[in-house]
Amino acid sequence: MDIAELKAELETLHSASFGWALSCCRRDRGEAEDVLQTVYLKILEGKARFRGEAAFKTWLFAVIRKTAAGEYRRKLLRSLKLITGAEQTGDRASPEAGPGAAFEKSEIQIRFQRALKSLPARQREALHLVFYEDLSLREAADVMGISIGSARQHYERGKKRLRETLDTTEVAYGISWRRKENPNAV
Amino acid sequence: MELVGEEKKIQTLFSELRLADERTAPSFSATWNRAQARALRPRRAFNLSFAAATALLICALVSLAWWSRHWQRTRQPNVVAIAPSGVVPDLKPSEVAPASKVSPTPSGSEPKKPASAEHRFEVSARLRAERLAARQEANLLANAKKQATAISSWQSPTATLLSSPNDDLLKSLPQLNESANDLKSFLPNTPK
Numbered sequence: 001m002d003i004a005e006l007k008a009e010l011e012t013l014h015s016a017s018f019g020w021a022l023s024c025c026r027r028d029r030g031e032a033e034d035v036l037q038t039v040y041l042k043i044l045e046g047k048a049r050f051r052g053e054a055a056f057k058t059w060l061f062a063v064i065r066k067t068a069a070g071e072y073r074r075k076l077l078r079s080l081k082l083i084t085g086a087e088q089t090g091d092r093a094s095p096e097a098g099p100g101a102a103f104e105k106s107e108i109q110i111r112f113q114r115a116l117k118s119l120p121a122r123q124r125e126a127l128h129l130v131f132y133e134d135l136s137l138r139e140a141a142d143v144m145g146i147s148i149g150s151a152r153q154h155y156e157r158g159k160k161r162l163r164e165t166l167d168t169t170e171v172a173y174g175i176s177w178r179r180k181e182n183p184n185a186v
Numbered sequence: 187m188e189l190v191g192e193e194k195k196i197q198t199l200f201s202e203l204r205l206a207d208e209r210t211a212p213s214f215s216a217t218w219n220r221a222q223a224r225a226l227r228p229r230r231a232f233n234l235s236f237a238a239a240t241a242l243l244i245c246a247l248v249s250l251a252w253w254s255r256h257w258q259r260t261r262q263p264n265v266v267a268i269a270p271s272g273v274v275p276d277l278k279p280s281e282v283a284p285a286s287k288v289s290p291t292p293s294g295s296e297p298k299k300p301a302s303a304e305h306r307f308e309v310s311a312r313l314r315a316e317r318l319a320a321r322q323e324a325n326l327l328a329n330a331k332k333q334a335t336a337i338s339s340w341q342s343p344t345a346t347l348l349s350s351p352n353d354d355l356l357k358s359l360p361q362l363n364e365s366a367n368d369l370k371s372f373l374p375n376t377p378k
Contacts, residue, residue: 007218010214010218011214011218014211014214014217015207015208015211018207018211018212019203019204019207019208019211022207029210033212033217036212036217037217037220037221037224038221040217040218040221041221041224041225044221044222044225045225106202108199109199109202109203109206112199112203113203127196127200128200131193131196131197131200131201132200132201132203132204159192159193159196162196163192
């Protein structure tokens with residue numbers, strides 16, 4: 001596959017790749033952009049090479065996942081060393097953190113994203129790949145580098161936990177609303 | 187994958203999320219161009235961590251080489267020094283001869299093989315080892331003597347408490363053939 005073909009394929013998958021990078025970076029938009037850029041750089045430099053052993057999307061997603069993990073490790077190391085950690089986090093304003101972005105989202109979406117963040121990484125990844133990227137469990141397992149059995153387990157447990165978390169937040173919201181309506185009730 | 191009930195709900199939530207992400211996703215061309223620019227950027231020639239690792243490796247190699255050389259030098263004399271004096275091989279007079287004498291003989295006689303530097307070094311090492319062994323033996327002997335004298339002259343710290351001015355009386359017994367006057371001396375409070 002030459003560079004022009006690669007570019008065309010990457011362009012087709014760009015938004016999906018960005019979504020996956022966002023999931024791998026725990027919804028940190030700035031970090032996701034960096035990761036995606038690094039992935040493209042790796043492809044340009046030939047450090048990541050597609051050999052046709054899997055589908056292009058599966059391969060690309062696996063590269064994104066590995067790169068995000070590497071970036072996360074590096075970030076962790078940097079924060080441990082306390083080198084310019086504060087500057088970088090201060091400079092990079094995540095659009096999600098802004099008030100405008102929060103207003104755009106519906107309350108359900110906010111709760112859903114909170115619930116997603118509370119999930120363990122593997123479970124979150126399995127759910128994202130199946131529901132967001134429309135991959136089969138086998139493809140998701142390939143991306144995550146695990147067996148299909150493990151992928152299925154993560155998927156099932158993730159679903160269960162997500163449902164539980166959403167249920168509990170609904171209950172909690174209900175109580176808070178009732179308290180707001182009648183503060184003298186208790 | 188066929189979705190039912192709750193799965194459909196989750197699917198809906200995820201598709202909403204995807205739509206939101208697609209709206210805010212950066213353009214492909216911008217990301218690609220930035221990546222290309224990064225690829226064209228010259229690499230930093232000096233990598234600090236790499237330099238530190240290389241320096242550390244060189245230090246380790248040098249110290250290893252120095253240590254192995256030192257160990258090889260010290261090994262032979264130590265082995266001879268540890269061995270008992272009888273085990274130390276007797277040196278031939280030719281070997282004991284000083285370095286100046288070991289030099290090649292006059293051309294008239296049978297041409298002797300000139301002693302190599304290695305051989306000379308071996309001989310001097312042996313001599314040194316023998317001298318060291320002798321010195322050690324002498325030291326050991328002197329120490330043993332010192333210890334023996336210290337043990338024989340040792341006195342208990344409470345020995346002085348056991349001695350008294352009447353030791354002679356206590357340690358002697360009256361004889362049967364002694365005179366009555368002499369025997370009276372053994373009696374307490376009797377004027378002599």
